[in-house]
Amino acid sequence: MxxxxxxxxxxxxxxxxxxxxxxxxxxxxxxxxxxxxxxxxxxxxxxxxxxxxxxxxxxxxxxxxxxxxxxxxxxxxxxxxxxxxxxxxxxxxxxASTILDEIVISASRTPERIFESPVSVERFGLNDIKKTTAESFYGGLQNLKGVDINTNSLTFQSINTRGFATFANNRFLQLVDGMDNSAPGLNFVLGNLVGMSELDVQSVEILPGASSALYGAGAFNGILFMNSKNPFDFQGISAYGKTGITSQEAAGDNNYYDFGIRAAHAFSDKLAVKANLSFLKGEDWHATSLVDVNNPGADRTDPGYDGLNVYGDEVADVIDFDSFAGLPTGTIGSALVSRTGYEERDLANYNAESVKTDFAVHYRPFGNDLEFIYNGRIGRGTTIYQGANRYSVDGFTMQQHKLEIKNDNFFIRGYIVSENSGDAYDTRFAAINVNRQWKRDLPNPNDPNERSWFGDYIGTYIPTYLGGIQQAGLSPEQASAAAHAAAREFADEGRLIPGTPQFESAFNTVISDGDLTTGAKFIDNTKFRHVNGNYNIAHLIDDWADIQIGGSFREYELNSQGTIFTDIDGPITYNEYGAYAQLQKKLLDDRLKFTGSVRYDKNEFFDGFLSPRVALGYTAGARRNHNFRISAQQGFRNPTTQDLFIGLNAGRAILVGSAPANLDRDVRTFNDVSLNGQQVIGQSSVQIVGRAAYENAFSLSSVQSGAPEAVNTPIIKPEEITTFEAGYRGQIGKFTIDLSGYFNRYKDFIANTTVVVPYYGTAGDNALSLLALQNGDFQPYQTYTNAEVDIDSWGGTVGVDTKVFGDFDLGVNYTYAEFDFDQARFPDFRPSFNTPKHRVKASFGNTELFKNFGFNVNYRWSDAFFWQATFADGDVPAYTVVDAQINYSVPSIKSIFKAGGSNLLNEEYFTAFGSGNIGAIYYISWTINP
Missing domain, CATH: 2.60.40.1120 (Carboxypeptidase-like, regulatory domain)
Incomplete structure (x- = not known):
């Protein structure tokens, strides 16, 4: 014992x-x-x-x-x-004292430091909004590394990462409090035109590159997340006012206004509400380029002139004057002749405007983290959109309504997004049909005495030319120039002059008409319904790992009354759904972080697709101040609503989507077959079905080369991407370093090709179809298909931030982007990479230069690049931009006063061929209770 x-x-x-x-x-x-x-x-x-x-x-x-x-x-x-x-x-x-310590949610759908994120991520928080030099927080995003902003309008800026973008950027997703902010019928985001008020923004996160494994088909080139302030946490009344001027050589100096107010109140620990209202108004950037898109060296005296920002002159044809004169070929010759157009400034509404409202109710029944949310957003705006043509978007409205229930471990939300195009119209067709209001293009077969523009032109040109040769002794070149000038002057008799009552009356009639053969208005009341949810089961397994599961369902309802889609007989509906799972686990004393995820998506028109992602991150160093990461993932992109069901005459070509059901829905009648009067099919009109663009057409490049080649264009299918990324984030002394590199391989890249459909004959018959081409009896179509070759893109970013001269902030970043494919194997492919190879950005400032006073300066340089889009192709020159601001805080009245300038030096530039030059914005602002 x-x-x-x-x-x-x-x-x-x-x-x-x-x-x-x-x-x-x-x-x-x-x-x-x-x-x-x-x-x-x-x-x-x-x-x-x-x-x-x-x-x-x-x-x-x-x-x-x-x-x-x-x-x-x-x-x-x-x-x-x-x-x-x-x-x-x-x-x-x-x-957290450095950008690497900031918390993000987007990369893994769970809170984590940027330092440990498995993929590249950029964050723009409350302090960044305060420091931004741009006129708005949204414009300030262009100073983030790896981020491009293409400015389409004062109120419409398009964000993109890693290339392949136009203003209709359906490769980049934008979520506002979890809701897809894409316009349902347009398939892309109109910047922050109908987005979030600056006062309500808590943070913005951007994921460059593919993120299909967690976010589905739309998350192909990147995602922007805008997260608003919760009324439980941010209460009170806030307001801001900005005023200043926009300055552009073409438009002069014009007033600029931007006001907003936010009110939020928690009535108890269970109920809180908030409301926001903002209003912006200014003069848009005028687009005034007169360069000839087909012959850049030509001027407006050229008979076939087609100005970049001049519309109506797309109505053109090659006229064989000898045929009309009954003379031997070569006597007078032939020429491309276009109708006289109108400049965009005479057609577009440049009164840019944006009104955004939203209201939210947050209810916590038990006073804990379980929360019920209703959020309604309505935005209305006037802007310019450059797509296939330049569109004056006047009174465009978009609504979002969401119901959500969530806590720290799950959420489920359902929302609806609907749009109304308001009084939007196509400026190109406005010009075309204003011209036709006062004089038809071609002779009227039912009334030979009715004057027509081309009839007047031909009837004047021939005797004037012959008289110049035979009587005045002019050279053929001199006689031709004089005859073209006289013919245009006579054909333009009665032309409506902008600013006159007659022009305004015709113009208003045209832009109120939704039939593009006579009008220019486009009608769009498309909507989609979306449900998605996510559940983190980590708490059920004692936090052994972070495991999330989720899914989504979406239904589209296309409704353009036949003005955009082939829905003349009623709305078109279809749906898609997806589900995913993700596991994150930390090992080796939390130094090694594994992330694995996979998602399955199915669109009713296509086979299902798996999107896996694997990432490893390792934190090194005794102070854990170095993080290395690698990741690999596959992603995909479903064809958009327009890829599938568009049926739009864009002037230069007819756009016809390639959903199997759409090929026979697009039916068009073409009148006045054969301008030269050769009625080879015994009738003056033909009917073409959209299927012909895919099954009975010549490639445009072969027609242009003089050796027409018949092509069969495959109908569209989803686009795939395989992407690899490696990166490093670290703190070395006073320097914060963030660098990354990526390689993407695209398969079945969604592409547009332009083909030529003959009005008669079968493409490749070497007979009647070739005669149709010879007679000018054909119609260009734009098809929606997939590239026949793989496309590779690669690039990288590096950013360095530090403190200098004590507490001055200095940041510099560089972005590189490049792509490649075998052009010879697919000559008609238009990649639309639309991204500069080199970009450099820098910032310098101090939030407290002296008590309550701070400043910031941003510098951006962009390399020259080639812009390729449906509207027009052309070079975008290199440009340099400097933005700056100073701010002064007055704590006693909870206010911040700011004065600044965007493009401070007013060195005009443009980010896309065909858009208006971007001038300067000078502003002052007062923000209360930010």
């Missing part, structure tokens, strides 16, 4: 000696407790968390000395030594 007691005492002594207890508290820099902070034994999988009051007790068998690491979201890590048993520690965590 005595031996047993002795042994027990010895074991008790050993046991007592083996237990080490550490207790203490964790607070922030204001001495407020930090609940839920992690306390982890360095090198071991042991730890605890702080309670509501920030206190903790940690027991371990480890003997001192050892180290404990303290971490909490939004704060920098802290490591301290434990040297004895029963030691008490009072730890103060500092707020």
């Amino acid at each position: 005595r031996r047993l007691v002795i042994i027990s005492l010895m074991l008790f002594g050993v046991f007592s000696y083996a237990q080490t207890t550490v207790q203490g508290s964790v607070v922030d820099e204001d001495n407020n407790p930090i609940p839920g902070a992690n306390v982890v034994l360095v090198g071991k999988a042991e730890g605890t968390t702080t309670d509501f009051d920030g206190n903790f007790t940690f027991n371990t068998s480890e003997q001192p000395p050892f180290q404990l690491r303290f971490t909490s979201i939004g704060f920098s890590d802290f490591i301290t030594d434990v040297t004895s048993n029963n030691q008490t520690l009072n730890i103060t965590l500092s707020e």
